[in-house]
Amino acid sequence: MTMKPPISRRDFLKLLALTAATFLSKSVDRLLFPGGKSHSDTPGVIILVLDTLSALNMSLHGYARQTTPNMERFASRSNVYHSHYSTANFTSPGTASILTGTHPWTHRAFHNEGLVSAEKTDSNLFRWWGDDSIRLGYTQNAWVDLLLDQFSSWLDVHLNLYKFNLNKEPFYRKLLKNDFSASYRSLDSFSMELDPNFSASLMSALMRKTSFYLGKQAADREHASQYPMGVPQTVNDVASYFLLEDVFDGLMESSKSLPPSALAYFHLYPPHFPYAPRAKFMDVFKDGWLPPVKPTARLVKAGDEEAETRIVLEREHYDAYIATVDEDFGRLFDFMEREGVLEKNYVVLTSDHGDIYERGVIGHTNEYLYEPLIRVPLIISSPGQTSRVDVRTPTSSVDLAPTLLALTGRPIPIACEGVLLPGLGGEEDAQRPIFSMDAKSSHVRGPIRTATLSIRKGQFKLIWYFGYEGLEDGFELFDLENDPEEMSNLTAARPALFSDLRAELDAKLREVNAPFVKE
Template sequence: MNHGLGRRDFLKLAGLLPIGFVAPPLVKKLGAASLLQGERKNVLVILFDSFSASNISLHGYGRKTTPNLDKLARRATVYFNHYAGGNYTTPGTASLLTMTHPWSHRAFRFAAEVVESYMDKNVFRAFEDYHRIGYTHNPLANILLSQFQRNIDEHVPMEKLFISDDGLIRDLFAKDEDIATVSWSREMKRSEYGYSYSLFLSRLYEKYKERKLASYKERYPNGLPNTNGGNYYALEEGIDWLMDEITEFPQPFFAYVHYHPPHFPYKPRIEFNNIFVNDLWKPLNKPDDLFTEENSYETLAKARAYYDESILNVDSEFGRLFDRLESSGILENTWVVLTSDHGEMQERGISGHVTPTLYQPIVRVPLMIFEPGQLTGREVHTPTSAVDLMTTLLHVTGHDIPAWSEGSILPPYAPPSDSEVFTVQARRNNVELPLTEATIMQVSGKYKLIYYLGYEQIGGAGERWQLFDIEADPEELNDISTTKKDTASELLEKLKFKLKEVNKPFQGG
């Protein structure tokens, strides 16, 4: 395996050098490439979808879900109070990539794009002097990557890492790929739901497919993970793909790779199956929320165990990727980041993340930044936001921070910011109107305010709020909005001021 720089890459790199610079005839090692680049280090952002910080042992969870991250934390800056911009893929990913809150980019409805005025306000544009690569397993995130495509040098097609995307299928159904893909996914579903549509499949294809499926059945006895619509994938293949490709990316690169696990359906590989489902650890039994979906404690505990097993799978694959980044020398000249677009919740009667509530398991996500060559660990406990991440990566690679960014530079690269951290849920709100049905979370120091506006459950035009001291009560068991009235009204006033400000451009729209 050649871990050096390809000729094409070298030429691209050399093109960036001042005239008169005499390049060595061969550059074999990435160390040399790094020298040529000066401070222009690569950036690799790895996102695992729906990865809650509440369920990882690195942050004190009761199950050992992240043995690899626990170990790698000694070489990373770990953010213990890092918050997503939204509560599901569309707003969460859009906030990450645009460095703005959902009330600005307006991608808060299901499968939305950002508004037109934000199309070019994205991190890919800001890294325009880098080779920019974007990939996601998640169709909702892919809508955004497609929207930002003109600022991405290589937008890798989502299907690239789906099992249904296979050369043979394309050869067999060259003129009708849709049929091939649909048939494939329906055939896969047959085993799960007991129906089949195989009218279009040739016998050759059937044979081939049976063999291929059989090989996955051993690795995935409970079925393959998929992105709901039948896009089946195996995480290890996605990691293998990146490990193979990354040494060939023209440098310096900015790569955003967004994997679907540990997102539902929780279908970990065989070695992670049933690790937690029958263990003795019991999750806290929290009272049902006003927005309960009426799942029982037992149902939620079981879903949580499968989710935790998916996290264990993710942790193992990230560990494998990290080892490879290290042995190939990439780590020496690359900022590597692990994060998520939002979390996941299995408590208070609620399962998943599409809910008006914004409790910690849904909004608090992992963030680990591995500086090039970093060998000691650092911990950051101040509250930080998804809109800060790309802002910081631009800063540390010597780029200007675009004026539209709503993020701050993260500590330790700047002193901690004292601005509030926000997460916004506005899934049913009109994009062109002020927020009238929404949930807004505001974290100020140790206090967290959750403000609900306009939901039927609170009387339509009504409002409701909760206040938690997340330092003393990280599980959010005591709503102190009535016992700490002064704090609550002070924070509420701030939040409403902000809301008024962000709603202003949409007034009378």
């Protein structure tokens, strides 16, 4: 009688091949990253992205309303970047730039629900971080989850989008998790879209709407004393609602349980529309304060401007929601201080883009690159830092990835387009061009033909609108030092400066379009 071996020959060969492949992949990584030492003794990094937080609506950056007292407390022991720019005016490109250290024209995630182009997917912060410490990703924003899903091979922990929500994940999401991107885009975002009008699916969309609204209404009723405008929720496609305190409690738990040297990326939905301020902040900003009246935005047709009363009211709600988020951030900050999280980690607070309440425009689903839309906070607390450092030189969201890699002793990949942030290894360079872009109507796999581009250089900023149907191409030039509200277009008054910046922007566009233009 022969004894059956504990492992078959076939299984043994499979195991051998797997071991060799693992060894080989680590060796390749070492070759690519010659710094290749273990990083288990370096500080960790916690990145907290608050979606749609405009720096211009934060008292930290001089806003007239006291919206962010707790972030100011955090700033008192951090580096504060006062002229930090997102590369874009909405989530997909703005977030992709944070995670890849590249501009939208490189990562190509510049459409709604955009994805990083297939050939660039392996250029991301999680991969560069290496696999010798934990990499965690969590977001409430489905568009960001699409990106995290793209990077999931390099994520050790990808927390479920519904993890801290009041409503549960729909059953089909679990079934289709292996094909999240396509199934989300087809089902959640298109066929069963929660938009109040028509969806492509008849019954399933109606049932999804019914289930969402009834559940949300019940939650709104239950928490009406705390959230008079309804509990916080995401917009249509994800259909989730939550209590802000639950989410921040979840972050506290997650950050406390992080092992040393981990990389954690938390991307929260608030203060994104729809606004859900707490009761205590509802009337705080009904103060009669009004921002200066500005010229109507360039692409708004006469008669299409939002009513001024609505703009004022929405701004009030936005400010109140920021204050609500700030209150919870204060709890998180106290917790991190108390638990020593700030001593062991670089803690980053930033946003993917801003919001606008002026010039006849509301929100950020538009083509503009005015300051409220692209200037976002960037506050970085280094382990053990006790005093505040203010940096006023313009910086870009593409700078974050290379800076964090360098701070934790990792090499900066060639793919990164950013530079080290001043005060954290980099030098102040006021003449460095900072670019932002909106190109939702351009082909992802073609040259950028319809877009708004901006360049900030020194105290000046040039915005270029081109390719929009029925509208003439045009420029706006602002002196942000003497005209921070972007009131006066200087294209006629400063022809030489305009010409220089225009040439630089034009050269950049030619450069980024070159791979897509046939000779």
